[in-house]
Amino acid sequence: MDHDRSCTAQSVRDYLVLPDRVDLNNCDREAIHIPGSIQPHGALVAVTREDGIVRMTSANAAEVLGVPAVMDRPLRELVVDVSPPGLASSVRTTGAVRQLQTVMTQDGRQLDAVLHRTQSMTVVEFEPAADELSLGRLLAQVSEAGAALDGRSLEDAWQIAATTVRRLTGFDRTMIYLFNEDGHGTVVAEDRRLDLDAFLGLQYPASDIPKQARVLYLRNWTRHIVDSAAEPSPVLPALIPGTDEPLNMALAQLRAVSPIHLEYLRNMGVVTSLSMSLVSDKQLVGLVACHHYTRRHVSFAVRSACELLARLLSEQLARATGLTREEEERERRAVQLGVLRHVAEAGSPERALEAIAAQTLDVFDASAFMGKLGDTVRTHGPVPVDASEIVRMLEDQPDEDLIEVQHLSGLADPESGGVLVVRVGHAPATSFLAWFRPPVTMTTTWGGDPTEGLEANGDRLTPRGSFSAWSETVRGRCEAWRERDRRMATTLQRALATGEAGLRGEDQDVSTVIDALTTYARDLERANAELRAAAADREEMISAVAHDLRGPLRTMSGFVGVLGERFADTDDPMATRLVERVTGGADHMAQLLNGLQRWGRLGSGISLVTVDLTDAVDTVLQSLGASLETSGATVRVGPMPVVNGDPALLRELIQNLVENAVKYRDPERPLEIGITSEASRGSTVLSVTDNGVGIDPADVEDIFRMFRQLRPGQSEGIGLGLALVSRIAERHQGHVWVDSTLGVGSTFSVKLPLPTKEY
Known part of the structure; x- marks a missing residue:
């Protein structure tokens, strides 16, 4: 079936930022979930669930599947099922969670078929299958790494994961890359070829991973780019038949790559990459990033094993983050109760502010404090600005109850550091608490100059071309205020919301205090509910990955059984031992997957x-x-x-x-x-x-x-x-x-x- 490609391109113009227009000015608006094409090392078809007929196909599908034509044919005519339950059944039953089947082409080549549902279609992606005899080693390594990760410090876990993923994939470099609160990222662990420059400790700007890419990393935990120089294969027709929608490829393994990202990889000399998400509390907090400097395809089975490790690593990170938050919550409660007690005992704004300063300077790692309750102002330590300057900040930003500044430029000496201000009461109130931090000299080592990228002709911004270590030194700024500081300041704001009125001699009744406490309790319960939901999501994801790995495991067990029968009557002890070792590895992995699925099911509700x-x-x-x-x-x-x-x-x-x-x-x-x-x-x-x-x-x-x-x-x-x-x-x-x-x-x-x- 022929398609007019020029008409096809025109029909998706409203949906896509076309590749020849993508640069650093608009890459964060690029519709990367609907690229209209795939990477050419595999093939994609989209079928209607009711009849299994191919309605959309990548242009290279016939070649990959070894058939003369693909469009409008039943899926069962294109490939032969190898593993149960078979493609025809899976097309009808698969959901948004991907499903793996093993199939054989008409000319005897084995392929992985990965299915998922999107819009009105079931998408089936074909790519080369794993070497089945290598799966025994793969499964054993995953089990060993899972045991090694448990109970280790996060720093040790990062390095174990980096080393294990590189061993599983054979890549030249594997890194664990964590995001800071400002979105920039830091390489915290690395395993690499010894002749390569080290990236450990380097930072990379937030713009290296645009917002929409971070969203997709939450939906699709693995991203494999096989060849950064390959031409994509278009998906035809461009719109789902009978609709005006392009095919959503957010969950597709073969989804084509943004031209700006391909240029970025080529500038680094990277031909093949593989990334796995690190997620905590439903937020993307980092990546396991792998680079290879020649073309290398990693099978779906190996990617699933790496994803399982990333999920286990995410679980460990979430557990550590949860413990940290519990400690912070205990600290906040202790400080809140201490402040309320001192305010109640103080009897005057002056004494109350002195007590707050004594209790909170160390909590905020601050060098100075200023507080204003009504007309009373008290300071502690070398305060670099006058109270009127803080009042002006609050008046200029009436919608903000919390203001943070790293550099008091224009308000004080250039070397004066920064301030965190919380309004006490609601706007236009100008009572406040303020903590000051001194300036520090900060040196950041970037992976290349993050400002580089303007071409000589000046009409197009492109990714930087150098990734050598580039140091940037900043003076006059204080250490960045963290989320922990912001939460503590907000807690103190609530604690003082009623007490401040009493210190100024205003009337307040018991109902006002009860309302404040009720609001605090409601917020705390909401936070607990969010933590419970995050734990349930993690357990569901572990169960889903365990399910994904069963497909290649069943296939491997079947092939090993055939090999065992073939070598049963031979006198080759080496062959017999190899079959026994792979069989043992498969049995061990089956136990592991059963255990993981039982663990995942414990996240759902139980009936007593x-x-x-x-x-x-x-x-x-x-x-x-x-x-x-x-x-x-x-x-x-x-x-x-x-x-x-x-x-x-x-x-x-x-x-x-x-x-x-x-x-x-x-x-x-x-x-x-x-x-x-x-x-x-x-x-x-x-x-x-x-x-x-x-x-x-x-x-x-x-x-x-x-x-x-x-x-x-x-x-x-x-x-x-x-x-x-x-x-x-x-x-x-x-x-x-x-x-x-x-x-x-x-x-x-x-x-x-x-x-x-x-x-």
Whole structure:
């Protein structure tokens, strides 16, 4: 079927910033989610879900699939299914979450087919499949890296991730790149070829990654650019048949690349790149960025494995960020209560401001303080400006209750530093608190001069051409005010909103104070709800990636089975060992994926019903009968209560604890397991005791973390059992702990409160 390309280009002109017009002036407005073309190393078709007929296709699809024509043909006629459930079924059922199938072309080439739904179409992308025999090594490396990440400091985790991703992909350079609050980014970890210049510690301007690209990184966690010099293949027709809409390729793996970004890569000498998102609290906080200086295609399976690592890294970052925010929240509450107490005891604006200065200077890392309540002004330390200047700032910006300045240019000496001002009360009130920071000399080392890029003819801005380390020194500015400072200032503003009126002698009643406290409590609950939602999103994403990896795993297992049968009658011990190693890796990865999906499902709500723990324990012991008999275990069960909980999750909790006792039994003596319970202030404490090898006190803090095994390689499993026990206990508003003596045995106890509502 022929298409008039000139007409096609004209029909999408309203939707696209055309490549010959894209430069640094308009790249942040470029519609990169509807480029109208794909990278040519693969092919794309869009089919109607009802009948599986191809309605849109990349111009190179016939060549990639090895067929004479693609348009208006059923998908089943173009390729042969290799992995279940098959393309025809997947086209009808796939959703916005991508789905992977393995197919074979008519001439025997194996391809990955990645499906997702957009608008009224199901998009199927084809690209070369992974070498199946290499998947065993891939899966083993992912499992090892997941275990290595857990429990490490963020700095160590960054380096482990960079090294692992480079080993998985074979790229010349892998970097962990984190964004600052101003949007600029810093390379915090790197693994590279030794002959390459180091990028570690370099900063890159926010403009290197435009706003719309950051939005897409939140929707599509991986971005693979195979050849920065390749000509894209157009998708035809340009508009979805029967509509005036171009195909939205936000989730497409093969989506064509912005011309300005391709120019940026070529200026760096980069031919192939791969990026994975780092996300915390639904915000893009960084990237795992990989560069290769010759053409290199990374299969979907390898990209999925790298994405899983990025998600685990994001989870660790989110956990650390959550702990930091909890500490900040405790600090804010303590400062708020301290300020309110001192204001209440002060009796006068003068004494109140003196107390605030004493309590908050260190909190804001400030060198000076100025406060104004009504007509009373107090200062502490070397204040560089007069109170009237701060009042003028507030009057000039009546809509702002919080003003931050890094450089008091025009208000004071050029070397005077900066100020953070919070209005006390609402505009036009001019009462305020202000903290001053001294100037510092700041030197930033950029990856190239960020201002470079104006071509000689001056009519077009382009990406900079040099990326050598370029240092910039700034004087007279203070250290940047952070989000933590802004939140603390806002907290103090609320704390003083009612107290300030009382200090000036104005009337206020109890209802005013109650209203202020109610507002604060409502804001706190909203923040908690946002944190719960972010945790649920992370768990859902982990489950989705685990699902993605099942496709290549099933394919690999099938091929290894065929190889095993082929070598069964040969005398080649090396071939037999290789097949056994790959089979073992596949089995181990299957356990890992099952565990990850169970972990992900724990993020969803659980329904609490009455559960008889006697029945739950009996069911578990019956299912583990063969294992207990083989280990020679004697199990004693005490009286069990009736509790409220999720029956399946409580059975899994008990089973994991019993299996742990079997796994870490002492071979020098018969295994004895005791399962008991006792009441504790309206809660039930369920305990599983064994006489196994016990736990070294140094390891106690680690055993409930994901992928952590006390004896890696010496016992079966993947290190998720006790982590799941801890998570299940948390979902029941309880917790787990262990008392253990090395060489004597262990007692794992789970406190299960009796909740009265669903979570």
